Amino acid sequence: APHLLSVTQFQRDSLGDLLRLAGSLEPVAQRHKTCRVLEGAVLGNLFFEPSTRTRLSFGAAFCRLGGAVCDTTGFTFSSMAKGESLADTSRVVAGYFDAIVVRHPETGSVARFAENIEVPVVNGGDGAGEHPTQALVDVYTMEKEFARLGKTLDGATVALVGDLRHGRAVQSLFRILTLYRQLSFKLVAPGGLEMPTELIDAAVTLGHQVTQHSTLQGGLRDADLVYATRIQKERMQEEAAEGYPARFRIDKSAISRLAPADVVILHPLPRDSAPEANDLSCDLDADPRLAIFRQTDNGVAVRMAVFATLLGVEAQIPACLRDANW
Numbered sequence: 507a508p509h510l511l512s513v514t515q516f517q518r519d520s521l522g523d524l525l526r527l528a529g530s531l532e533p534v535a536q537r538h539k540t541c542r543v544l545e546g547a548v549l550g551n552l553f554f555e556p557s558t559r560t561r562l563s564f565g566a567a568f569c570r571l572g573g574a575v576c577d578t579t580g581f582t583f584s585s586m587a588k589g590e591s592l593a594d595t596s597r598v599v600a601g602y603f604d605a606i607v608v609r610h611p612e613t614g615s616v617a618r619f620a621e622n623i624e625v626p627v628v629n630g631g632d633g634a635g636e637h638p639t640q641a642l643v644d645v646y647t648m649e650k651e652f653a654r655l656g657k658t659l660d661g662a663t664v665a666l667v668g669d670l671r672h673g674r675a676v677q678s679l680f681r682i683l684t685l686y687r688q689l690s691f692k693l694v695a696p697g698g699l700e701m702p703t704e705l706i707d708a709a710v711t712l713g714h715q716v717t718q719h720s721t722l723q724g725g726l727r728d729a730d731l732v733y734a735t736r737i738q739k740e741r742m743q744e745e746a747a748e749g750y751p752a753r754f755r756i757d758k759s760a761i762s763r764l765a766p767a768d769v770v771i772l773h774p775l776p777r778d779s780a781p782e783a784n785d786l787s788c789d790l791d792a793d794p795r796l797a798i799f800r801q802t803d804n805g806v807a808v809r810m811a812v813f814a815t816l817l818g819v820e821a822q823i824p825a826c827l828r829d830a831n832w
């Protein structure tokens with residue numbers, strides 16, 4: 507079965523096809539309509555880690571394609587709490603659903619879940635591994651935001667800021683962005699939380715420029731886009747999280763002092779809402795350059811496109827959209 511486990515499954519062409527399909531589905535997603543190409547299908551949404559955006563936008567996407575959704579959240583609500591293995595769980599639920607989304611705290615667990623079953627499985631985040639659909643939402647949002655500004659993602663300068671070592675969303679994004687041409691990456695991270703070397707080497711091999719920065723000053727200069735990330739407290743020792751420096755906070759002052767006037771600001775969310783939080787300040791919320799909620803809105807159309815592609819119904823979508831009574 508076709509699974510979506512990693513962004514490395516995409517080439518530039520297949521990525522373009524998926525993003526175009528998402529664009530065609532946006533009216534359905536954003537005007538709260540349905541395009542019933544998955545009528546009768548049922549999605550298993552298995553989240554063994556907390557989630558707001560990923561779980562609910564996957565659920566909404568499947569419903570907007572005419573399907574139905576069964577959800578489970580946390581280990582305590584599955585028989586894994588009684589010691590059942592991931593392999594047995596996978597085999598059991600494969601008998602119930604037409605597609606399955608899994609989020610799980612262990613790196614590689616979603617690939618293991620998908621190994622012996624025929625039902626398409628989508629990785630909703632596996633530990634410190636990958637978060638492929640977040641990366642798809644992110645590049646979709648970047649393309650849209652840049653188009654509004656008359657820019658393209660090819661040739662752009664992209665600053666990735668924060669905990670780049672443990673963030674699966676930012677690592678999946680970094681990987682998928684290497685499919686574009688001649689990007690200049692500015693990686694801004696505190697010591698010990700830098701992007702893994704093998705990912706940097708792979709980007710350089712593909713012709714991208716990568717510089718690393720330990721302060722926002724150098725990192726934000728000339729950036730067409732700033733992508734802030736939360737410190738992944740759940741994936742590190744408590745002391746390391748406490749020592750995370752405030753100088754990496756993206757706020758009104760940092761943006762006005764250090765970034766170009768037409769910069770686009772994204773964050774995969776959730777952001778830390780504590781007053782002393784150091785990822786993305788709420789003082790930017792009224793700033794139109796902050797695109798975080800346009801980014802979350804885009805999650806439904808992109809995930810509709812993922813399901814339509816994996817379940818092989820994408821060819822039916824144009825007719826379905828033509829017949830729609832908007």
Ligand code: CP
Pocket residue numbers: 556557558559560561631637640675774775776
């Ligand atoms: N961006 C993201 O994965 O958010 P959730 O954890 O709320 O799904």
